[in-house]
Amino acid sequence: MALRMVCSSVLRTGTDLxxxxxxxxxxxxxxxxxxASLGPMPNxxxxxRNLESLEKYRxxxxxxxxxxxxxxxxxxxxxxxxxxxxxxxxxxxxxxNIGLPHCQSAKGKERKERxxxxxxxxSSIELERAMRLRTFKIPLDRVQACWEEMSGPYHVQRLAEHxxxxxxxxxxAYFVPRVTLRVSYGLDxxxxxxxxxxxTPTEAAVAPQVSxxxxxxxxxxxxxxxxxxxxxxxEGEYVHWLVGNISGGAVxxxxxxxxxxxxxxxxxxxxxxxxFILFRQEGLIHFQEDVQRSPCVSxxxxxxKTEQFYRKHxxxxxxxxxxxFQSQWDQSVTNTFHNTLNMxxxxxxxxxxxxxxxxxxxxxxxxPLRYLDRYRDGKxxxxxxx
Numbered sequence: 001m002a003l004r005m006v007c008s009s010v011l012r013t014g015t016d017l018x019x020x021x022x023x024x025x026x027x028x029x030x031x032x033x034x035x036a037s038l039g040p041m042p043n044x045x046x047x048x049r050n051l052e053s054l055e056k057y058r059x060x061x062x063x064x065x066x067x068x069x070x071x072x073x074x075x076x077x078x079x080x081x082x083x084x085x086x087x088x089x090x091x092x093x094x095x096x097n098i099g100l101p102h103c104q105s106a107k108g109k110e111r112k113e114r115x116x117x118x119x120x121x122x123s124s125i126e127l128e129r130a131m132r133l134r135t136f137k138i139p140l141d142r143v144q145a146c147w148e149e150m151s152g153p154y155h156v157q158r159l160a161e162h163x164x165x166x167x168x169x170x171x172x173a174y175f176v177p178r179v180t181l182r183v184s185y186g187l188d189x190x191x192x193x194x195x196x197x198x199x200t201p202t203e204a205a206v207a208p209q210v211s212x213x214x215x216x217x218x219x220x221x222x223x224x225x226x227x228x229x230x231x232x233x234x235e236g237e238y239v240h241w242l243v244g245n246i247s248g249g250a251v252x253x254x255x256x257x258x259x260x261x262x263x264x265x266x267x268x269x270x271x272x273x274x275x276f277i278l279f280r281q282e283g284l285i286h287f288q289e290d291v292q293r294s295p296c297v298s299x300x301x302x303x304x305k306t307e308q309f310y311r312k313h314x315x316x317x318x319x320x321x322x323x324x325f326q327s328q329w330d331q332s333v334t335n336t337f338h339n340t341l342n343m344x345x346x347x348x349x350x351x352x353x354x355x356x357x358x359x360x361x362x363x364x365x366x367x368p369l370r371y372l373d374r375y376r377d378g379k380x381x382x383x384x385x386x
Contacts, residue, residue: 039076095166098310099175099319100280148180156322159195165275165324168227169237169306181278181321182211193276193325202332204274204325207241207260210251212278212321219281220246221317222254225306228272229264231299231346238264239304240274244287257291258302262336267329268349277306278321285316297341 047053057063078086121127130136147155153176160166166174185191191203210222221244230236240261246254265272290309292301310317337345357374364371 093172096173097175098170098173100178102176102178152180153177156195160322163196163273163324165273165322169225169275170310171307175319177320177322179212179278179280179321181276181323183208183276183323193323195324197325198271199325199327200330201263201265201327201336202330204327205262205332212249214249216248218248219284221279221281222246222251223277223279223306224274225277225304226263226272226274229266230303231266233303237304237306238299238302242290244285245281255287257287258296259294261302261340262332263327264333264336265327265329267333267345267347271326271328273324273326275324276322277319279317280320282316285313299341
């Protein structure tokens with residue numbers, strides 16, 4: 001009797017649950033039918049069960065026309081590009097070229113020069129003999145000069161974009177470095193600056209030797225800045241060197257607005273970018289507001305914004321050359337902070353103190369077998385529990 005009552009109650013409960021679930025599903029479906037639809041989905045009007053009844057395009061031109069109409073027709077859903085523009089309004093915005101214009105020579109002149117060179121090479125007996133005997137050597141200096149004149153500026157521009165130079169120094173702008181900037185550290189030019197190579201602060205402790213091709217009487221401005229060093233402002237920079245009104249290619253003839261400061265990448269912050277930018281001047285500029293006292297040993301006075309400096313003098317200066325290197329902390333940075341800047345060195349890295357070992361006992365009592373390991377000669381510290 002008891003078993004019969006239990007079975008009947010279970011069956012009644014299951015039936016009630018089934019009715020309740022069915023009622024819930026029906027209510028949800030009814031509410032979905034009442035809610036306003038967002039709009040027709042793409043290809044919703046196509047009867048996929050009868051594909052033979054669909055209209056045939058017959059030609060690629062007609063298909064392309066229909067595809068363009070479908071692409072330009074408004075839709076209720078957002079495309080990936082629209083989502084990107086909503087998250088980042090500057091996404092896809094065309095950047096402004098603030099550099100020198102490209103002076104392209106006439107096509108006919110280039111064609112004639114190319115034919116002349118090919119004719120000379122084919123008539124050269126020495127060149128033919130060297131090629132036949134496999135003793136021909138390519139002059140690398142001529143290859144370097146040809147690269148700097150033709151495709152080199154565009155390669156440097158792509159490297160600068162890869163390292164984020166334009167993004168941090170010239171937001172929403174870029175330039176093609178038409179003038180080749182040659183920078184080398186050391187008296188024997190042992191540490192040249194290319195486009196992102198690594199140099200130590202010790203190698204860059206003294207002002208480098210800078211050279212570039214310039215017409216006689218032309219005026220230039222040279223800037224060395226670091227967008228990664230600022231200790232208080234993540235968007236700020238420290239200017240390391242600024243020379244204006246450079247006559248011709250002689251940097252020493254210019255007006256030194258900021259004297260040279262060695263790189264100071266703080267310990268534990270990784271590699272920092274140090275960027276040389278060469279500006280071409282349209283005329284003599286009076287830099288009274290930009291000159292700092294010498295020696296300038298205050299980091300607050302060296303706070304700098306390349307964008308603001310360019311906007312201030314944009315009517316008279318144009319970016320023309322670019323070169324940059326990367327550097328990270330070494331022992332000379334500590335010396336620069338303490339002796340040149342007269343301040344404590346900021347450290348962003350944990351420095352493990354050396355392990356303390358008590359004086360060695362001649363007859364160690366109740367010590368482990370590794371007791372003598374902590375007193376071995378060597379530069380490596382022994383860590384662990386003894």
